[in-house]
Amino acid sequence: MEEFGIKTSIHFGKNALEYLKKLQGAGICIVTDPFMVESGLVENITRYLKAGSYTIFSNVVPDPPLELVIEGVKEVIKQKPDTLIALGGGSAIDEAKAIMHFSRQIGNLPDMEFIAVPTTSGTGSEVTSFAVITDRVKGIKYPLVDSSLLPDTAILDASLVKSVPKSVVADTGMDVLTHALEAYVSTKANAFTDALAEKAAVTVLRYLVRSYTNPEDARAREEMHNASCMAGLAFDKTSLGVNHAIAHNIGGKFKVPHGRTNAVLLPYVVEFNADMTEFNPREYTLAAEKYAAIAQLAGFGGGNVRAGVKNLIREIRKMQEQLKMPAGLKDCGVLPEEYQKQKDAVTQGALSDACIQTNPRKVSREDILEILKRAYQGMR
Missing domain, CATH: 3.40.50.1970 (Rossmann fold)
Incomplete structure (x- = not known):
């Protein structure tokens, strides 16, 4: 029950x-x-x-x-x-x-x-x-x-x-999207949290860039404010996933704003959780199917699950560019020597973070190091 x-x-x-x-x-x-x-x-x-x-x-x-x-x-x-x-x-x-x-x-x-x-x-x-x-x-x-x-x-x-700086609008808005997507694919997700997470994610995909571009756009501001709350209601019941598990530790070690960290990690986490291998091109995970559903609801789906997931990742990266956000942790000012010194501590901290327990795919130390490696360089 x-x-x-x-x-x-x-x-x-x-x-x-x-x-x-x-x-x-x-x-x-x-x-x-x-x-x-x-x-x-x-x-x-x-x-x-x-x-x-x-x-x-x-x-x-x-x-x-x-x-x-x-x-x-x-x-x-x-x-x-x-x-x-x-x-x-x-x-x-x-x-x-x-x-x-x-x-x-x-x-x-x-x-x-x-x-x-x-x-x-x-x-x-x-x-x-x-x-x-x-x-x-x-x-x-x-x-x-x-x-x-x-x-x-x-x-x-x-x-x-209304007067929030554009950089904060971008950081916090992408944080909402991360909350919504992680709640949606969480192992604790249910029909009620899915409804809230779906609405929140689609709202961000439709209104965040508008809110960022024009502070006078009252409709976009209100939609984003409500989306933030709906995503919160969803993840309060489902918890989050590896995106936040890593982000919590990056924030503590590298002093990068939380929402910005989540945005940098998000494309790589979506790709990891979807787990679409070339060896099983038609056997999709539940997470992949859900990501594709979000893309479909937002109007950029595709002919199949694979296309939907890839289009969602593409849209996230497109939004990052429109919001003038850094592509990777390196662009956030994290020095190479600092990254090398702290990556193992970040990885260990992420593995111990409670959020990782509800990630839809089991995560190993090697998985986190690979996500970090890609997120540091910011390969788009």
Whole structure:
């Protein structure tokens, strides 16, 4: 027997932020990054709140480290707020999740409501039970996985992503595509997660380049914001695969942005998972059939599964070029000597990553080294 349920209440569309009006008078802590405060973007939240009812914890940085989580926990336990609001991209929401989780446990604050308001269209973190925290000393990213990390409420307002830099639109958008495709071919996929993953993947293939090209394209922005959430709902139930298993470790060792890393790896992972050998030209894996189905739904399928998979890989690479993304890790600034020094550690870390357990194809050390080799050079 299988089960599918959604804990998080999702508010989206025009005026979605008006949900915050119900918090009038409540003690509120907003977790965000310094840019949100300095740019005044945090006022998109505070204008709905009563003056004096909230405080702002803005000590959030990319790849949130353990020490800042501890600092945030101390602050929240001291304040004992009724509501914690995470405002920002994946790093802000991940840090807020960890702060919320440990504050509820250590500070005995079980009734604290947790609201996530994403300002990028990429991680889907507003509806997932995952968070990633960094140990700077060891250079390792630790994925936290617990149902208690799920926000109670997510608010999707596409106006908050209008000013996102183009490079971030590209990185986060390709992260959504990776989430959707990995959830779709996961060994834990089911009919309900497939519906969400299919919709998310096709939406990205249709709207990401539009969103990147024209920030004023409100339809494209809203579609991408919703796709990010749908992909998050899917992979929260299915987990991910080897793409993320490798990416988690590349981020820790080489400091390449997470979405960019996923984009670089994605064509090679799709090809690996599809596992189409010339010796069995008509015996296709379930992953290959699913990749081909996505291509068909997006309008560039082909006469058979093989053609569909190849067209999907071709479309991913075409999008990378249109989004002016690097072709390989070398183009991301990873020096050859640095790559050689760390590739074994990245490989070992990937093999130990929980995401690899739900990859549709068994992965060996040699497989990861080969994917890394190709992804480093960025052969298109």
